[in-house]
Amino acid sequence: MxxxxxxxxxxxxxxxxxxxxxxxxxxxxxxxxxxxxxxxxxxxxxxxxxxxxxxxxxxxxxxxxxxxxxxxxxxxxxxRTQPRDPHPPERTEPRDPAREAPLGLPRQRRRDVATSQHRTDEPFAEAELPVSSGTAVAFMLALDEAHNALRAVARADLPPSARRDPANDVLHDARVYALRERLLVLGTVPLVSAAEAAFLRLIAVRDAIRTGARLEEAAYHQVYHPFAEALWTFRMALRADLGQSPLTPDAIGRRDWSDRERCRDCEQQGFPSA
Structure with missing residues (x-):
């Protein structure tokens, strides 16, 4: 029954x-x-x-x-008991017709969107962005997601021997490697350069956490703040790629892009800069 x-x-x-x-x-x-x-x-x-x-x-x-x-x-x-999926299944490398580009974009940028068959497959898959910029936005979000997940690994209070696999999995689960490869192919030189710098800083954070660094220790802060700075630099490169006006730290109430002035541990314990 x-x-x-x-x-x-x-x-x-x-x-x-x-x-x-x-x-x-x-x-x-x-x-x-x-x-x-x-x-x-x-x-x-x-x-x-x-x-x-x-x-x-x-x-x-x-x-x-x-x-x-x-x-x-x-x-x-x-x-077998459900309706047929009206949308094509998304394989590991999905391909969909590109959407119409916004009229506000330069002509070459509109042509890039109209002729491309790639998509980012993540939060900005539906956004009307040029393909390289959409991939860069997805990569930026993946870096931030991976860093937050690495912090969760550090908070779990695991010994270094038990941290290695979870710390490695974080980058795979956030699709950092896949999006990096896509951006290396699709991105402009300034965009790729800034993205790669942020990626390498994230790797340094991962290495510190998987070898035992705790969030309140200098070993973490010496790699976190350079990552924060590199991630903000990547964001500014993306703004430039999209034709947006540049931002300065002062414009949004910051001293610099490193987050050190907001870091309670650095203030209280006087951690040295990396």
């Missing part, structure tokens, strides 16, 4: 159950979204949409997830 109830329940409920079932099975298997995405060759963003009910998924995806998670066909069974 339970099987018949599942088969004939309304489509919206089925879509929701498929996503919830996928999330539950994935977590039970100890896989992150990025880890499952690599196994089934679908993008992390698309899997997230399926899990949250924003996309219904499809049988092919469900079958691959069944195989990767060892669920014995449970996901495929749910997928």
């Amino acid at each position: 339970a099987a018949r109830d599942e088969e004939f329940e309304p489509p919206n409920d089925t879509v929701e159950r498929l996503g919830e079932c996928l999330r539950r099975r994935r977590k039970a298997a100890g896989l992150s979204l990025s880890g499952l995405a690599r196994k089934v060759n679908y993008s992390r963003g698309y899997l997230s949409k399926v899990e949250t009910g924003r996309a219904p998924g499809n049988i092919q995806l469900a079958e691959r997830c069944d195989e990767a998670l060892g669920t014995g066909g449970a996901l495929a069974k749910l997928a």
Whole structure:
């Protein structure tokens, strides 16, 4: 009787159950979204949409997830009872027709958007930005997300031997490496140069945290503040790439871009600069 109830329940409920079932099975298997995405060759963003009910998924995806998670066909069974996905599934390297460029952009910039078939696949996938700039924005957000996740690793109070894998996974889960590769191909020289500087500073933060640095210690602050400065410099390069007026630290109430003047630990303990 339970099987018949599942088969004939309304489509919206089925879509929701498929996503919830996928999330539950994935977590039970100890896989992150990025880890499952690599196994089934679908993008992390698309899997997230399926899990949250924003996309219904499809049988092919469900079958691959069944195989990767060892669920014995449970996901495929749910997928067969739902409506067909009206949107093309997003694979690891999704391609969609580019949107119309805003009229305010220079002519060459509009042509870049109109002729490109790439997209960033992350928060700015729907934004009407030139492809290189959209990728740069996504990379900037990924750097910030990865840094916040690294801080969470440091707060977990793990010994260095238990920090290495979580610290390494942070950059993969935030898609830092994938977006970096895309930006290296698509970005202008000033944009790539600023992005690479911020990336290398983030790597220094990761290395310090995975070898045992605590957030209140000098070892962390000596790598964090150069990263903060490099990330702000990258933001300013992105503004310039988009034709926006430059910002100075003073314009937004800062002494510089390093965040040192706002750092309580540096003020109280007098940590030396890197």
